[in-house]
Amino acid sequence: MVKGKFLKVECPRCKKKYTIYNKPSMTVRCSKCNYIISRPSGGKARLRALVKKVLWR
Numbered sequence: 001m002v003k004g005k006f007l008k009v010e011c012p013r014c015k016k017k018y019t020i021y022n023k024p025s026m027t028v029r030c031s032k033c034n035y036i037i038s039r040p041s042g043g044k045a046r047l048r049a050l051v052k053k054v055l056w057r
C-alpha cells in the first residue's frame with residue numbers, strides 16, 4: 001500500500017490555500033492567478049509554493 005502525503009500549501013502570489021497530493025502526475029496551477037504550484041519531476045512533485053502543513057494519510 002502506498003502511503004499518500006498531502007500538503008497544505010499557499011500560493012505565494014495570491015495567498016490562496018490548497019491541499020495537494022505530493023505526487024501529482026500533472027502540473028498543479030493556482031486556479032486564481034495561474035501560478036504553477038507544483039510540477040512533476042521524476043515521480044516527485046517539485047513544489048513552488050509555501051508549505052503550511054503536512055497531512056499524512
Ligand SMILES: [Zn+2]
Pocket residue numbers: 011012013014015016030031032033034035
Ligand atoms: Zn495564486
